[in-house]
Amino acid sequence: MYEDKTLVCKDCGKEFVFTAGEQQFYAEKGFVNEPQRCKDCRNARKAATKVHREMHDAICASCGSACKIPFEPKNDRPVYCSECFAKMQEE
Numbered sequence: 001m002y003e004d005k006t007l008v009c010k011d012c013g014k015e016f017v018f019t020a021g022e023q024q025f026y027a028e029k030g031f032v033n034e035p036q037r038c039k040d041c042r043n044a045r046k047a048a049t050k051v052h053r054e055m056h057d058a059i060c061a062s063c064g065s066a067c068k069i070p071f072e073p074k075n076d077r078p079v080y081c082s083e084c085f086a087k088m089q090e091e
Helices: 020-029 039-049 082-090
Strands: 005-008 015-018 056-059 066-069
Antiparallel strands (some): 005 015, 056 066
C-alpha cells in the first residue's frame, strides 16, 4: 500500500527517504503532514530546545552517599539520593 518516498529537508536541503513503514506509522497516529526535516535536522532541532540542567553535588541525608541533584542544596533542608527518595515516597 505504501511506497518509499524521497523528500527534501527544508533545513539542510538534503534528500531523505520517508519509508513505507514510517508512512504507515504516521497514518496510524493520524498525522496528515509528511515530515519536512531529515532525521539529523529533527534531532538537532530537538536538542536545541532541551533545557540543560546544572547539576549540584550533595550528600544524601539518609545513606551518606554522594549524589548529584538538579537544584542547589540548602543547609537547613535534607537532601536525598534517588534511591532513598524513592524509598521515602513508597512509605
